[in-house]
Amino acid sequence: AQSVTQLGSHVSVSEGALVLLRCNYSSSVPPYLFWYVQYPNQGLQLLLKYTSAATLVKGINGFEAEFKKSETSFHLTKPSAHMSDAAEYFCAVIGAKAAGNKLTFGGGTRVLVKP
Amino acid sequence: DGGITQSPKYLFRKEGQNVTLSCEQNLNHDAMYWYRQDPGQGLRLIYYSQIVNDFQKGDIAEGYSVSREKKESFPLTVTSAQKNPTAFYLCASSQGRNQPQHFGDGTRLSIL
Numbered sequence: 001a002q003s004v005t006q007l008g009s010h011v012s013v014s015e016g017a018l019v020l021l022r023c024n025y026s027s028s029v030p031p032y033l034f035w036y037v038q039y040p041n042q043g044l045q046l047l048l049k050y051t052s053a054a055t056l057v058k059g060i061n062g063f064e065a066e067f068k069k070s071e072t073s074f075h076l077t078k079p080s081a082h083m084s085d086a087a088e089y090f091c092a093v094i095g096a097k098a099a100g101n102k103l104t105f106g107g108g109t110r111v112l113v114k115p
Numbered sequence: 116d117g118g119i120t121q122s123p124k125y126l127f128r129k130e131g132q133n134v135t136l137s138c139e140q141n142l143n144h145d146a147m148y149w150y151r152q153d154p155g156q157g158l159r160l161i162y163y164s165q166i167v168n169d170f171q172k173g174d175i176a177e178g179y180s181v182s183r184e185k186k187e188s189f190p191l192t193v194t195s196a197q198k199n200p201t202a203f204y205l206c207a208s209s210q211g212r213n214q215p216q217h218f219g220d221g222t223r224l225s226i227l
Contacts, residue, residue, distance in 0.1 A: 041221070043207075090157060101165075101214070102173075
């Protein structure tokens with residue numbers, strides 16, 4: 001069975017500061033990993049995905065994530081936070097042989113950006 | 116533009132009533148999914164369908180039902196057996212194994 005753990009349900013950063021959101025996964029097979037962002041009362045929007053082509057993945061809105069197999073981690077970063085980054089972020093995993101392409105989500109991290 | 120349309124955006128249910136949430140996609144995706152989101156929790160899978168006329172239960176299917184008569188449509192019925200239906204419901208679709216899911220903007224269901 002696969003699982004995803006996001007450390008910290010809430011993160012507060014100052015505008016212009018580094019954003020770091022942590023995600024650790026467990027999977028019995030090489031995983032496919034995703035980060036999604038959710039703005040209030042909206043659906044989830046894909047930020048980036050890891051599909052084994054490269055360990056450092058660049059996404060939209062200046063975000064990137066690094067896959068570290070030895071640490072079973074896929075942390076999300078952005079060098080300089082913007083007010084528009086205030087949202088909830090979800091890490092998700094598909095085990096390579098998961099039936100039905102089912103995603104397993106972490107509990108989410110809500111980001112607050114202070115001016 | 117291709118995408119997923121969920122309707123209505125807000126829905127109210129009376130005690131003992133069944134309600135149906137609509138989900139339509141024009142992405143030509145084979146697979147569709149329904150999730151429930153509660154405050155402070157991640158998304159939990161209710162039902163999913165990989166192909167027309169076929170669907171499987173997810174992790175929290177009790178009190179819900181679905182149908183998949185057309186590729187582009189995957190309606191979810193919240194039955195009176197679901198005792199705690201107040202939540203944000205999200206529909207998604209995907210194409211191909213290990214591909215990301217695309218989400219609609221959700222329906223917020225409340226109890227009158």
